[in-house]
Amino acid sequence: MAKIQLLDPRLANQIAAGEVVERPASVVKELVENSLDSGANRIDLEVEDGGVKLIRVRDNGSGIDKEDLPLALSRHATSKIRALPDLEAVASLGFRGEALASISSVSRLSLNSAVAEAESGWSARSEGRDMSAVLEPIAHPQGTTVEVRDLFFNTPARRKFLRTEKTEFSHLEEVVKRQALGRFDVGFSLCHNGRAIHSLKPATNQLEQERRLASVCGPAFMENALFIDRTAANLRLWGWVALPSFSRSQADLQHFFVNSRYIRDRLVAHAVRQAYQDVLYHGRHPAFVLYLEVDPANVDVNVHPTKHEVRFRDGRTVHDFIFRTLHQALADVRPSDQTNTANLQGSVNPLAPDSGLAMPVEQSSMALRPSESSPSLSTNPFSSSASYGSAYQPAGASASSIAEQMPAYQNLVQPVSDNTESQEIPPLGFALAQLKGIYILAENASGMVLVDMHAAHERITYERMKRAREGEGLRSQPLLVPQSLAVSEREASCAEANAAALAGLGMVIQRVAEESIIVRELPVILADSPVEQLVRDVLADLLEYGSSDRIANHINEILSTMACHGSVRANRRLTVPEMNALLRDMEATERSGQCNHGRPTWVQVSLAELDKWFLRGR
The missing domain is CATH 3.30.1540.20 (MutL, C-terminal domain, dimerisation subdomain)
Structure with a gap:
């Protein structure tokens, strides 16, 4: 048996990248979440070749100081947590310090940023190897722009597992849609190969939110959706659930957010399925866009590297609350609610x-x-x-x-x-x-x-x-x-x-x-x-x-x-x-x-x- 030894830093970064960077959509998720955590209310994305050739994410957030730019590209460096108590009550979307480091280890990455009232912005560049970031001054408005070029250029074995341009862009677009549904207060735009795909303005009231929903989920969903909003036991569940008649052959229109974080959770899925079981045709799936607000200390988001799964401190209470809210909402539907359309x-x-x-x-x-x-x-x-x-x-x-x-x-x-x-x-x-x-x-x-x-x-x-x-x-x-x-x-x-x-x-x-x-x-x-x-x-x-x-x-x-x-x-x-x-x-x-x-x-x-x-x- 071979002896135990320290891994080469470059190899360690690429192994970490395997947890975070599965495809272009994974890169977009990490970068957009960083932009949201920076306080941005406008995020613009440009991609080429399904995101393999170029991913550019620009925001108007708080920006990054010149001194912090090299740290931003280092492993295990973050501004989002300081001590163990912060980890037990995470209020931000992400805190993986190695995300940018992992992305830079399998691409050609440039990080451009400027803070408020700074004389100029600064750029840090890294190209797929363990090296100090190169800094240079640039003209840049307040906020941050991250460019990721030639994804997996130095790991051809992983690049060959990517799908067609159409498939990769479809996954990437789905990530943008989910982020747009998770944060109505933020404007999003998406361009692919120079063509505008989405341009979503901030939605500040329910009417504007429903317009965004119709744009992302389709007008048919909104025509068949019920709005719910209920608070109990320090939990709040609100959002839109489709009538049972608007069922789907696949679970492709199910969006559930916990404190604005998109998740896929078995406990939540079971509660929703149980609420619909008495009215849904066999083999069909319900459609919904739901938001659960809970004390961050009562939910553990550090369960999975992608943070798609969470663990609730009191799972039974959450399960029963979701089930009873949806069950009653569906029971209360009468023909009088449906004959207007x-x-x-x-x-x-x-x-x-x-x-x-x-x-x-x-x-x-x-x-x-x-x-x-x-x-x-x-x-x-x-x-x-x-x-x-x-x-x-x-x-x-x-x-x-x-x-x-x-x-x-x-x-x-x-x-x-x-x-x-x-x-x-x-x-x-x-x-x-x-x-x-x-x-x-x-x-x-x-x-x-x-x-x-x-x-x-x-x-x-x-x-x-x-x-x-x-x-x-x-x-x-x-x-x-x-x-x-x-x-x-x-x-x-x-x-x-x-x-x-x-x-x-x-x-x-x-x-x-x-x-x-x-x-x-x-x-x-x-x-x-x-x-x-x-x-x-x-x-x-x-x-x-x-x-x-x-x-x-x-x-x-x-x-x-x-x-x-x-x-x-x-x-x-x-x-x-x-x-x-x-x-x-x-x-x-x-x-x-x-x-x-x-x-x-x-x-x-x-x-x-x-x-x-x-x-x-x-």
């Missing part, structure tokens, strides 16, 4: 002319008979404890309450000379017809609404059953034969420490040995579930995230199945009062925009879209 429910319009779907309406299903009497609602009242029949019977509905809707409905379908605009039209409007026994066609103030009656009623039934269960609480029952499980010592300790919390979920578990537990009770509704797998999954969640939603998920799956079987079926003919009652229930039900499986329950088609289909006004 046409066709918010999905990127594909099922009624588009090129979809190949015709719109025949059978005469027998038109049901345009206001005088038709509705069936007696007292014979089969719809409630969470009722046996669900094939007919739709809304909870709390009465013949008189439905009849009150009919005058406005008649004004919609029968032109009259009176001023019908004074009538208050509900968000989902009034039913006009039933299509093929599956869809309800309604008219509202914006145009046409099409409702999948089974999907909508399924969500209504599901939410009522969940509320009924929450009101009664979880009832548990002893297992006929208590089940013994062999687990790890860590899992057994977790079960013992969380015994009270597990009991609150209807699960009674007792530790009987260092690596053995006994399951004595389970929730009644999960009596037929696989006990061992359920317990192991719950313990795994408790160890990973400090909480578990496995039991609630299993119960909700059962309730969802029951709701599906208890909802109105396809080809069931509904009367106009029944259809209107369903629309009113949708307007009052949480998460009514999606069924239990995440499919949309209704779509809005604006009058402008209808006119466009038929070339009206041309």
Whole structure:
């Protein structure tokens, strides 16, 4: 075995560069974060050949003194921390002193800077080897300009792993977008090969912030986004979350910031996924731009060289806060929040002319008979404890309450000379017809609404059953034969420490040995579930995230199945009062925009879209 020896400084710098400099995008991240930490409110970037040939970052920050320029290019030199307490409460974006040194070791780097009221600026140059920086005076406004040329010119083995110019620039642009989303108060510009790509002015209010969001994330995101802002337990979560109908095939539109730092964290990802799980179609991903503000002393950012991962001092509190905030925000969405903009429910319009779907309406299903009497609602009242029949019977509905809707409905379908605009039209409007026994066609103030009656009623039934269960609480029952499980010592300790919390979920578990537990009770509704797998999954969640939603998920799956079987079926003919009652229930039900499986329950088609289909006004 070879003897231990000190590494050559040049080799040590290049090894450090391997941690920080993966590709041009990595260089841009480090340089832009330095600019932000310097107090800059304007950052301009110019790149060539995807950043391989040139990266120039110019800012108007505080600048660097002449005496500090050589230190800025030295390893383990920084202005951002002084002692260990500073490391435990990092408030800046970065503090890696070797970042500039590592970048200069694999490129030709020049650092130009000037401080306020200085007679001139100064330039320090370094070219990929362990040498003292060469200083010379230059004309330079207050701030700093860093030029990085010929990345990996002296390490061809690493340069060959770079991708095409288009791919490298795509990664670089994504870094700039994230920094622009993280700091609305800073203006950004990006040029590639002399062509302007982005020019973003500082955003000082919510309207300007949303304009920047639309520019970076696309206007469709903003059209489908909800703004949230909540503070609790010394935590603040604010930002924008997209409606479940604006889901993505990939997790490519998910931006989460902790104290303005972009992160990818498993705990955060789990909390967001849990909040969306009841409304998102299987295999789809939510879209969001969220900001968490927390005391810097309660989050450790020095977990990973790239600082993309963090560790929270109280992970369970953070997880629950994020989950509950998003869960409630999504639950509070009602059709009235979505009908102001046409066709918010999905990127594909099922009624588009090129979809190949015709719109025949059978005469027998038109049901345009206001005088038709509705069936007696007292014979089969719809409630969470009722046996669900094939007919739709809304909870709390009465013949008189439905009849009150009919005058406005008649004004919609029968032109009259009176001023019908004074009538208050509900968000989902009034039913006009039933299509093929599956869809309800309604008219509202914006145009046409099409409702999948089974999907909508399924969500209504599901939410009522969940509320009924929450009101009664979880009832548990002893297992006929208590089940013994062999687990790890860590899992057994977790079960013992969380015994009270597990009991609150209807699960009674007792530790009987260092690596053995006994399951004595389970929730009644999960009596037929696989006990061992359920317990192991719950313990795994408790160890990973400090909480578990496995039991609630299993119960909700059962309730969802029951709701599906208890909802109105396809080809069931509904009367106009029944259809209107369903629309009113949708307007009052949480998460009514999606069924239990995440499919949309209704779509809005604006009058402008209808006119466009038929070339009206041309």
